[in-house]
Amino acid sequence: MKISLEFFTGNVRNLMREAGYHPDRVKQGSKISFSRSLLGSRYPRFHAYYDDVRKAIFLHLDQKASRYKDSPDHAGEYHGKEVQKEAERIKNLL
Numbered sequence: 427m428k429i430s431l432e433f434f435t436g437n438v439r440n441l442m443r444e445a446g447y448h449p450d451r452v453k454q455g456s457k458i459s460f461s462r463s464l465l466g467s468r469y470p471r472f473h474a475y476y477d478d479v480r481k482a483i484f485l486h487l488d489q490k491a492s493r494y495k496d497s498p499d500h501a502g503e504y505h506g507k508e509v510q511k512e513a514e515r516i517k518n519l520l
């Protein structure tokens with residue numbers, strides 16, 4: 427799910443921290459990754475990345491880790507009720 431930040435003038439790291447997210451990985455190109463655990467363990471979790479070029483946050487729900495080491499494949503939900511609710515929660519912080 428895409429959350430547009432076209433008119434957001436604040437600091438994205440602070441926004442995500444306020445929303446309960448932690449930086450997940452080091453910055454990769456124009457993208458910064460964040461995650462928020464749902465049950466206190468690694469999965470399930472909301473995973474978001476901010477794309478500086480597209481001025482947007484892309485959000486999905488990771489249900490479990492990839493079956494293969496270093497594989498980008500995972501059980502992610504990109505739409506649905508829970509993802510929509512989380513996107514609205516983040517938008518309300520804007």
